[in-house]
Amino acid sequence: MSRARLHPLHFFNYIQYAVVLCAVPVIQELLEWDLPGAWAALWQGFAILAGCLVLTLVLWRTSRVALTDGVVSVAEGLVLRRTAFYRKANISAVELRHPLWLAPFGAAELFLFFTGGTRLRRVKLVLPRGKAAELARTLLPLGPTRAAFAPAGMGRLQFVLLSANVAATGFFTVTAANRISQLIGEDVGALALGGLQHAGQLLALFLPAGLSVLAAVVLFFFVLSLIASWLRTFRFSAGRFGDILVYRGGLLNRTERRIRVSCITAATLKISPLARVLRRRPLYLRAGTFAPTDLPLLMVQRGNAQTLYQLLPELNDPPAPTCEPRRKSPGQYLWRPGSLSLLLAALFAVAQRILPGIAPLLGVLLALALAGVACGVEALFKEGAAADTRGRFALCYTRALTRYDVLLLTTDRTLSVSATPPAQLAGRCNLRVRTPSRKTLLVRSLPLPLAQTLAAASVRGSTHPNTQREEV
Amino acid sequence: MTYTVSLRGALLPALWLAGLSVAAGFVVWLLWSVGPAVAVTLAGLLLLVPLPFLRRRRFSVAVAGGALCVTSGYFLQVTHTLPVAGVTGVTRLVTPLGRLLNATALVVFSTGGALTIVGLTRADAMALRAALTDTEAPR
Numbered sequence: 001m002s003r004a005r006l007h008p009l010h011f012f013n014y015i016q017y018a019v020v021l022c023a024v025p026v027i028q029e030l031l032e033w034d035l036p037g038a039w040a041a042l043w044q045g046f047a048i049l050a051g052c053l054v055l056t057l058v059l060w061r062t063s064r065v066a067l068t069d070g071v072v073s074v075a076e077g078l079v080l081r082r083t084a085f086y087r088k089a090n091i092s093a094v095e096l097r098h099p100l101w102l103a104p105f106g107a108a109e110l111f112l113f114f115t116g117g118t119r120l121r122r123v124k125l126v127l128p129r130g131k132a133a134e135l136a137r138t139l140l141p142l143g144p145t146r147a148a149f150a151p152a153g154m155g156r157l158q159f160v161l162l163s164a165n166v167a168a169t170g171f172f173t174v175t176a177a178n179r180i181s182q183l184i185g186e187d188v189g190a191l192a193l194g195g196l197q198h199a200g201q202l203l204a205l206f207l208p209a210g211l212s213v214l215a216a217v218v219l220f221f222f223v224l225s226l227i228a229s230w231l232r233t234f235r236f237s238a239g240r241f242g243d244i245l246v247y248r249g250g251l252l253n254r255t256e257r258r259i260r261v262s263c264i265t266a267a268t269l270k271i272s273p274l275a276r277v278l279r280r281r282p283l284y285l286r287a288g289t290f291a292p293t294d295l296p297l298l299m300v301q302r303g304n305a306q307t308l309y310q311l312l313p314e315l316n317d318p319p320a321p322t323c324e325p326r327r328k329s330p331g332q333y334l335w336r337p338g339s340l341s342l343l344l345a346a347l348f349a350v351a352q353r354i355l356p357g358i359a360p361l362l363g364v365l366l367a368l369a370l371a372g373v374a375c376g377v378e379a380l381f382k383e384g385a386a387a388d389t390r391g392r393f394a395l396c397y398t399r400a401l402t403r404y405d406v407l408l409l410t411t412d413r414t415l416s417v418s419a420t421p422p423a424q425l426a427g428r429c430n431l432r433v434r435t436p437s438r439k440t441l442l443v444r445s446l447p448l449p450l451a452q453t454l455a456a457a458s459v460r461g462s463t464h465p466n467t468q469r470e471e472v
Numbered sequence: 473m474t475y476t477v478s479l480r481g482a483l484l485p486a487l488w489l490a491g492l493s494v495a496a497g498f499v500v501w502l503l504w505s506v507g508p509a510v511a512v513t514l515a516g517l518l519l520l521v522p523l524p525f526l527r528r529r530r531f532s533v534a535v536a537g538g539a540l541c542v543t544s545g546y547f548l549q550v551t552h553t554l555p556v557a558g559v560t561g562v563t564r565l566v567t568p569l570g571r572l573l574n575a576t577a578l579v580v581f582s583t584g585g586a587l588t589i590v591g592l593t594r595a596d597a598m599a600l601r602a603a604l605t606d607t608e609a610p611r
Contacts, residue, residue: 082565
């Protein structure tokens with residue numbers, strides 16, 4: 001790759017507050033339809049904007065990005081000169097983003113991820129569109145790829161549903177509404193709540209009063225998350241070329257992710273309640289510090305993992321996690337959802353006599369808590385771990401209402417085994433596995449000999465599953 | 473290859489610490505009065521400024537056998553060893569003061585953490601950077 005300069009918008013972070021300070025009065029005046037006022041506010045902020053522009057231009061002129069001898073170097077700064085060097089061989093994934101707001105300026109965002117690291121997790125560069133694509137191509141070269149997974153029709157709908165995240169969308173929407181309210185002085189949240197109350201009144205025709213507001217809020221965020229998911233998965237396709245895995249998609253923010261297969265640390269099947277209903281499981285990959293949770297690589301049909309093994313034969317024939325329910329402590333799995341269910345059941349019973357208005361709401365919460373109990377029972381019979389001769393670890397664990405089936409491909413992992421005295425007497429323990437993705441996986445109530453064998457195997461880097469199971 | 477910190481290299485963090493002492497004294501002057509501010513500044517200058525010069529006496533950076541070894545500490549000596557294959561990136565910082573003193577700050581990022589090396593000459597920093605990043609990591 002020839003030498004290039006960063007895009008001027010790379011330095012937007014340094015001047016964003018100044019720009020916001022200048023833009024907010026103008027927007028406020030425009031919202032009040034006071035054009036002369038807006039013009040005056042623009043003139044007042046002109047000196048600050050001009051200063052910011054000069055600073056950006058100077059920083060842009062002195063910036064430099066180059067790839068020479070397998071090292072990416074990024075230099076920026078005038079007074080405080082910072083030159084960073086990143087080794088190409090330790091880059092596990094790159095992400096090329098074309099956000100809508102950068103498109104008119106001909107810029108694109110390039111993220112670099114590494115094989116591991118605690119302080120250096122990712123590097124963000126804003127480059128001219130062509131240069132960003134060239135750098136991504138040079139770092140992880142890609143030939144002609146055939147899409148192994150490109151959902152369409154009903155499959156697309158299922159993929160959209162599985163990629164939707166109501167909690168994350170809700171959080172980001174509320175945070176964004178708060179920020180906008182603070183900046184422009186208008187209570188955007190109150191406006192949205194007004195709309196939601198109308199929806200709540202509509203739903204109150206079919207549902208009890210307490211439940212209708214909750215249903216309106218959940219429905220609102222669910223629809224929002226579906227729209228976000230539909231935009232993210234627009235023209236989604238995943239393919240592979242040699243050691244490089246690529247998946248791309250998106251309408252407003254077109255994104256392309258390239259992952260070095262040899263750097264994949266873990267593959268996770270997330271079995272959420274929705275995935276159980278659809279009988280499809282989204283697969284998420286982690287490669288060192290690259291750990292996206294917004295978009296799965298593909299969805300795997302229950303009992304039919306042909307597409308997955310075609311795309312990633314490295315995941316073929318995973319070891320089956322060993323689980324011994326008789327040795328486990330049911331209390332460890334059931335005390336939290338169980339106690340919550342009992343509390344809610346008691347409240348529900350009292351509410352039906354004293355306050356029937358909130359009984360439906362408590363009923364819904366009780367149903368959720370009982371679903372948690374069911375998942376706890378499932379964890380009792382499913383949660384476990386195993387290793388194979390290739391040094392791969394298979395872990396199965398449950399959190400809240402979701403079960404995770406993880407296949408750890410990396411040998412760069414730290415295992416810690418902990419057990420209370422009663423657990424030690426019963427021959428069980430908790431196993432914590434730390435990975436380069438800074439993610440700690442916890443498997444509860446594992447047989448102590450198995451955990452010790454896994455820990456020993458982790459040090460060696462490989463193990464023999466058959467002998468291990470005999471020991472257990 | 474072993475790299476050490478030059479006298480001018482030690483002067484760079486010493487001047488940073490002197491500036492920090494003066495800043496702390498300024499804050500005390502703003503919140504309290506002149507006397508304690510002078511005391512805080514002097515205490516800072518006396519206790520902090522000699523530290524980089526003491527540290528320099530036993531500070532060494534070596535790249536050998538595929539590992540980076542950084543030995544530091546005057547009273548309590550600590551040696552950090554990290555494999556060169558695990559180095560993900562190196563960042564070099566050059567400040568205006570560093571330009572005058574021919575001293576740079578280097579941050580070495582690896583899969584396990586990061587190490588900061590302050591006070592190497594510009595040429596040493598370049599050589600160390602090349603030794604850490606120019607070799608292809610074994611796959």
